Amino acid sequence: MSSLWVVLIDVSGSMDEGFSGVTSSDPLAERGRWRTKLEAAKDLLLKQVATSRVQDVAVFSFADEVNRIFHGARSDFAMAETTIRALVTDGKTNLARGLTAVFEDRGFESYKALSVLILSDGLSNVGDPVAAAELLIEKYPYCRIDTILIDESDQGRRIAEDVSINGSVRPALSIIDLDKALDSARASSLRQELAGFALRRLDLQSELALLADIGSPTLLSITTPVELTTESLRNDIVPTLEGLESLQRAASEVSGTPYQAIISSISQDSPISISLTGLKEAVELALDWVIPWRRKNAEILSTLKLRQQEIENEKASIQNRQLRVSLVDSEFNLAKQMLETLDRHHLMSDRHRQRLLQQFVTGIDQMSKTSIEFKALDPKSGDDNRLTIH
Numbered sequence: 001m002s003s004l005w006v007v008l009i010d011v012s013g014s015m016d017e018g019f020s021g022v023t024s025s026d027p028l029a030e031r032g033r034w035r036t037k038l039e040a041a042k043d044l045l046l047k048q049v050a051t052s053r054v055q056d057v058a059v060f061s062f063a064d065e066v067n068r069i070f071h072g073a074r075s076d077f078a079m080a081e082t083t084i085r086a087l088v089t090d091g092k093t094n095l096a097r098g099l100t101a102v103f104e105d106r107g108f109e110s111y112k113a114l115s116v117l118i119l120s121d122g123l124s125n126v127g128d129p130v131a132a133a134e135l136l137i138e139k140y141p142y143c144r145i146d147t148i149l150i151d152e153s154d155q156g157r158r159i160a161e162d163v164s165i166n167g168s169v170r171p172a173l174s175i176i177d178l179d180k181a182l183d184s185a186r187a188s189s190l191r192q193e194l195a196g197f198a199l200r201r202l203d204l205q206s207e208l209a210l211l212a213d214i215g216s217p218t219l220l221s222i223t224t225p226v227e228l229t230t231e232s233l234r235n236d237i238v239p240t241l242e243g244l245e246s247l248q249r250a251a252s253e254v255s256g257t258p259y260q261a262i263i264s265s266i267s268q269d270s271p272i273s274i275s276l277t278g279l280k281e282a283v284e285l286a287l288d289w290v291i292p293w294r295r296k297n298a299e300i301l302s303t304l305k306l307r308q309q310e311i312e313n314e315k316a317s318i319q320n321r322q323l324r325v326s327l328v329d330s331e332f333n334l335a336k337q338m339l340e341t342l343d344r345h346h347l348m349s350d351r352h353r354q355r356l357l358q359q360f361v362t363g364i365d366q367m368s369k370t371s372i373e374f375k376a377l378d379p380k381s382g383d384d385n386r387l388t389i390h
Helices: 028-033 037-051 072-084 095-104 129-139 154-163 174-211 231-253 280-297 300-307 314-342 351-367
Strands: 003-010 055-063 065-074 113-120 146-150 171-173 217-222 263-265 272-279 373-378
Touching: 003 037, 003 095, 037 072, 037 174, 055 072, 055 095, 055 174, 065 072, 065 095, 095 113, 095 129, 095 154, 113 154, 113 174, 129 146, 129 154, 146 174, 154 171, 171 174, 174 217, 174 263, 174 272, 217 231, 217 280, 231 280, 231 351, 263 300, 280 300, 280 314, 280 351, 280 373, 300 314, 314 351
Parallel strands: 003 055, 003 113, 113 146, 146 171
Antiparallel strands: 055 065, 217 272, 217 373, 263 272
């Protein structure tokens, strides 16, 4: 199984009250057919599940005690409607017990990702909900917790923000707010689930690499704000990948290993992620050397790009050539430093080193055509750690 949407609905005594805030000029629009916050939450929850395309869903009610109302496929969710509509309020708000119930449910352990939505109107006044949330995230690293805080207070907001790990807190002071907040929270969880596909792919490729005795994968997550379009693909993504390939060819030759680079996939979700195999050394060189060099020379690179558009002007052309000479010299010095890190004992002939220097310069020059930046995820930990050269 892939992912599960879990909803924790507060049925403590205060949920029997009406909404205190009014954001619409039409009072009927706010009242609708709901007398209390719980009635509104129940109806909107049922609507959300009915209109979503989620595969599996689970619903818990919580107050002093926790009750799992449903866990199963969305197509079977209709059988839970009667139970949900029959929910009544009673007791205190024990959010910690609700989160612990999710943590302890063995039926959820087959899922790779959980998305938890808390519907609550106030303070968690029993237990330690923050500790329970942290345990849940520790068990399911790709999990996110969102909170819709109805009629919020300052203290309630602080607790909600601490609990909503990897997610967000959305206030709802009225029926209209609650409806919008539900839509927004679900949309955010879907975006994270889409982004999680790239991480899941990394896990599967890492397992395949071990079984097939091939190079382990690398996942690049683009940190520069850019969407995947034909223009960004041509001007940013392709030059970056061409540069990495050139660097890897040179690094592979230095180490005496075959060049086996593969670009497995490029996601179209935000942030853009790129799955690579056989390019670890190139990614390390780019992060440690090329990107810092590119930042340092950003003004020169920007000026060159601008003047390239004015190349018809003779004066601009001369100035452009002067800047280019300076930049080439800088690229060559950077290439020498990179080669020194890989061939510290100068085991190669001068002729061989010169050819590799040119290969490094080619990679640096290709990456200088774009300012796009990225981070690399280590498949062993799933964190954005630096990769080590093997």
